[in-house]
Amino acid sequence: MTSTIANKAKVIPRGIYVPVVSLYKPTKRQEVDYDASYKLFCHLIRGGLEWAGTNAEAVLLSAEERKELVKIARKAAVDLGRPNFPIVAGISGQSTNESIRLAEDALSAGADFGLLLPPNYWAKAVTKDALLGFYRDVADETTLPIVIYSFPAMCNGVDMNSDTLSELAQHPNIVGVKLTCGNAGKVTRLTQEYKHEQFAVYAGSSDWLLPCLIGSGSGCVTGIANVFPKSVSRLYALWNDGKIKEAQELQGLVAQAEKACKEGIAPTKYAVGHFAGSAAGIADPKTFWPRKPYLPVDGVKAAWVEKVMQHLVQIEQSLPDAV
Structure with a gap:
């Protein structure tokens, strides 16, 4: 390690995080179904995950809905005997002011960390100086630790x-990065400069979890963990236990299944409902439909999702609950 900056005051834990899908009532306005969300949060905790609280569909949620989902996530953790369970909330806004407000909302609702996208509406105006200023200003104005x-x-x-x-890693309140750009070179460059406690580096999906870990990364944030939380947690555990060949084999299976999540939010949500809904105690498949104007998958796409993910079902069912 080459950096001499201090460790962050609050270090984000290593592990597997999941951007939890939002669940809606089958009504015209598709209000958030908080009861179903609580059940899903509990299911994911039992699956052995850390998680990114509400970022998966934060762009479709109001500020109040975001806050309430963080509260529901915290309640699920407390009820399962995990009061210190780390919760990462989506706090992305297009302006610095909005992002600060969302960070404060998340903090007051019980979040431990905030996941923050760069501003992007007027992409040509997003210079390096604008990016640096954006993240530093948000990190200065809130005590919620920021994950880029x-x-x-x-x-x-x-x-x-x-x-x-x-x-940005040198800011005392910026604690890590989620790389959904898929650039493994960033992992190795950043981990050569910074140890985990200074600036944590996570893959943005589980199909390159092992490459990230080999490059000294800290884990991943992955949508497929909504569907097969135990399998992705098992992959991480195999690596930590030094069972490299078994980890390599499971990595390939996870990567094959994750193809469905790469197709967008509708296939991902269909997979959650189909493969994990009953285990979480959520019966109505419409609960897993995207929020309008986005549409659920058709029959052809649904059949394809089932086909490419089916091989993980037996593995998932063979693994014990973590809680």
Whole structure:
């Protein structure tokens, strides 16, 4: 390690995090179904996960809905005897002011960390100086520790190279980064400079969890953990236990299944409902539909999702609950 910066005051734990899908009532306005959300949160905790509280569909949620979901997540953790369970809430706004407000909302609702995308609506205006100022200003104005979220495909092409991320890593309230850009080179460059306690680096999906860990990364944040939480947690545990060949085999199976999540929010939510809904105690498949104007998958896509994920069912069912 080459950096001499101090360890962060609050270090984000290593492990597997999940951007929890939002669940809605089958009504015209699709109000958030908080009862179903509580059941899903409990199911995921039992699956051995840490999690990113509400970021998966935060763009479709009001500020009040975001706050309430963080509260529900915290209640689920407390009820399962995990009061210190780390919760990471989505706090992304297009302005500095909005992001600060969302960070304060998340903190007051019980979040431990905030996951923050870069501003991206006017991409040509998002210069390096604008990016640095944005993240530093938000981190200055809240005590909620910030995790940078690098996702250029969803951010109008706005990307952050490893030098920019390294500059931000030096802020005392910026504790890590989620790399959904899929750039493994950023992992190795950043982990060469910073140890986990200084600036944690996570893969943005589980299909390259092992490459991230080999590069000294700290884990991953992955949508497929909504569907097969125990399997992804098992993959991480195999690596930590030094069972490399078994980890490699499971990594391939997880990567094959994750193809469905790469297809978007509707296939991901269908998979959660189909494979995990009954285990979580949620019976109505419409609870897992996307919020309008986005549409659920059709029959052809649903059949494809089932086919590419089916091989993980037996593995998932063979693993014990963590709680």
